[in-house]
Amino acid sequence: MHGKTLTFLLLLISIACLDLLLTHCGRSDHKQKLQKQDTVLLTKHWESPIPHQEIPEGLTSISAASCGTCHAEIYKEWQQSTHAVAFQDPQFQAELKKDNIITCLNCHTPLQNQQEFIVRGFINGDYKTPWKEVNPHFDKSLQLESITCATCHVRDGQVIGALGSDRAPHKTLKDPGFLSEKLCLGCHNVVDEASPQLVCTFETGDEWNANWAKREGKNCISCHMPSTERPLFPGMSKRAGHFHHFPASGIPKFKDREAGRLESMEFTESPVHPGYSPGDLLNYQLKIKNSFAGHNVPTGDPERFFLIRYQWMDASGNILKEEVHRIGEEWQWHPVAKKISDNNLKPKEERVYPFTQLLDRAGTYRFRVEVTKHRMTEENARYNQILGEYPLSIEVYSKQYEIAVE
Template identity: 55%
Template structure:
C-alpha cells in the first residue's frame, strides 16, 4: 500500500514540477555540475543603454544583422520541431537545452546540482527571471555578445550607445566550438556526438581558416545606418541549407565538389554502361556531413528504358551508422574528411537496343524517414535537399 501511494505521489509530482524538490529533502548527496554542457551562461542583466536582451531590441539598430540572423538555424534552435519532439522524450535530460537556449534568462528552472551526480535527477528551482519571449529566440545576439552585463564587440572602437567590452578572443572560433563539439555518453542509450571542432583542429584548415572565416563571411558595410562603413560579418550562419520549416528559406553552403564522368555517345548491345561520379569534400573545414550523427548524403542511380520503366537502380550513402539498443555505439563512419575524394561507380550491361535514361541524383539529408516518423514530424519538416540532379540520354544500337 505504501508503495502504491509513493508512486502516485511521484507521478503527480512529475506533472507539477515539484518532483525534484520532493527528493531534495530526502537525499543529501547533491553534486555540482561539472561538464561544460551541464552549465548555462549565468543570468545577464540588460547592459546599460539597452532595454532588453532580445534580438528584436538589437535589431532596432543593427537591422541587417537581425535580418540575417533570422534566416539562421541559430534563431530556430528552440522552435525547431525536431528539437521540441526530442525534448519531450524521457531519455532527454535537462542539459539538452543548454546549447539551444544558452542563457539562464531563457530557462524556466535553475539547476543547482545533481542528486548522486545523476544527470536525470537535477535539483531545480524556479527561475524568477525567466523570460519566455527570449527563450523563443534560441541562440540570439545576446547568447554570443552579452557577458558580465555588457555587449562584447570585436573592436571596442565604436561609439555604441550601449556598454561595450572589447574581446576578440571571446568572439573567436572557441565560442563556436563550445557548442559545436561535445562527445559524451549521457546514458547507455543516449550519446552526444558532435565533433566539428575536433575535425577542424585535426584537419588541413586549422592554421588557415576557421568557423568564423568560412561561416561568417567578411563584408564592408555600416553596422548601424549612418555610422559609416567598417569591417563587418554576415550573420546568416549558412550551413547545410536544409531548412527547419517548409515555409522558410535558409542560406546554404556546399562542401562538395561533384564531378560527373563523360558518357559515351552510343553503345552497342552487350556493352556496359559505365558512369563515375567523383565527390570531393572540397570546401568544408571538417567532415561532410558533420555534427549530428543522423545526417547523411545519398547518391542514387536510376536507369529507365524508353517506356520510362525503371530497369535498374542503385544507391550509396555517406554518413554514420549507429546502433542505439541495447547500448549506444557507433558502428561505421564514412563521412568525407576535408579534401578527401571518393568515386561512386555505375555499371550496367545492356542487351537490348533502344533509348535509355540514366538519372544521377545526390541528396543531403537531415534525418531518415523512420526517425522523422518516430518523432511524429510532419510534411512541413523538410528532411532533405537536392545537391546534384542530372539525367543522361543513352542510345543503344
C-alpha cells in the first residue's frame, strides 16, 4: 500500500512538474503525449460524479436535513430508504477499504460536493489509481446523506420538480422528463468491470424495458414511489405526491431499522391433508410466480437470492429430510468475476417446486415450507468481516403442517 502510494505520488509530482516545465517551454505536444499514454480520461457517465451544486436561491443548504424542515414527511420516509445509507452500508465500506475504487462513490454518494477528491482520470486506465485532487468544497455531513434529496432534485441552482409549483420559497424548475425513470436507470442499469474481480451488473432497466410493466405504463417510480395526495408544507392545500421510502426487498439495512417490502411473488400450494394412511405418497407442490415485479427477481445486485426450503420432521421437530432450492445467479469471483448460472424469475414467469415423501410408517409428522430472501451468503459476509452487522435474510413465505399417518 505504502509503496503504491509513493509511486503514485511520484507520478503525480512528475506530471505536475512536467506540466510546469512544458507550459513554460511551450512543448505542449510532449505534454499531451505523456498524459495520453498514462492517463485514461473519464468517458462513461458514472465515472464522474454529478458536478458541484450550488444552493438554490431561497434556501440556506442543500442537505436533506434542511429540506426536511419544510418537507418533514418526505424527509422521514427517505431516511428509512436504503438510498439514505448507501454510503454507510457495511459491505460497501468493507469493499471500498479493500479495493479503494473511488468510482464506487459516483452512485453511492453521487454529488461532487459529497466527495473528498476530484478525479481527473485513471492512470493507465486503472480505477485503483485515480488521478485526483483534493476537493476544496467537500461537505462531510452531505456525504453521510448518501443518495440525498439534491441527487435527484437540485441542478444548476434550482430545485427540479414535476408540479410546476408557484408557491415554493426556493427557485424551482418544472422538468418531469428529468424526474422520470431515466433518472433511476443512470444508476440501476449499468454493466461494467471495475477490476477483474469486481464487476457492476445492474440490468433492472433492460429487464423492465422488455416486459409487461412498461407496456402497461408502470415504471420504477409508479411501483417504488407509490402515489399519494397530501400537503407538501404544513397548512398548504393537498397536492399529488409520492411516498419516498423506496420499498423493495424488505431486507433491513441495520438491526434497528425496518425496511419496506414490495411483494413480487404469488404463491400457490397443492393441498396437504391432516391425515394419511401408511403407504400413501405425499405429493406436494409450491408454485412461485413473479406476478408483481416489473423486472426479474432478484434483480440488480447479483449476490441476492431466494431459498425454498422443505423440512420433513418427526413429532418433536427433528429433521428427517431436508430439500433446498435456490433462485438467483451464481458467480465465481476469483481469479476473474464470471456469471456461472442464472435462474432468476423473469416477469410473469412461474416455476413449480415439488416435494415428495413416502409415508411408509405410522406416526405424527411435521412438514415445513419456507421461502427466504437473502442479501448475500454467510460465507460472503464472513469474507467481508461484516457477519452480524445486519440481517442477511428475511422470510417471505412460510407454512407448517401437522400430519398424522395412521
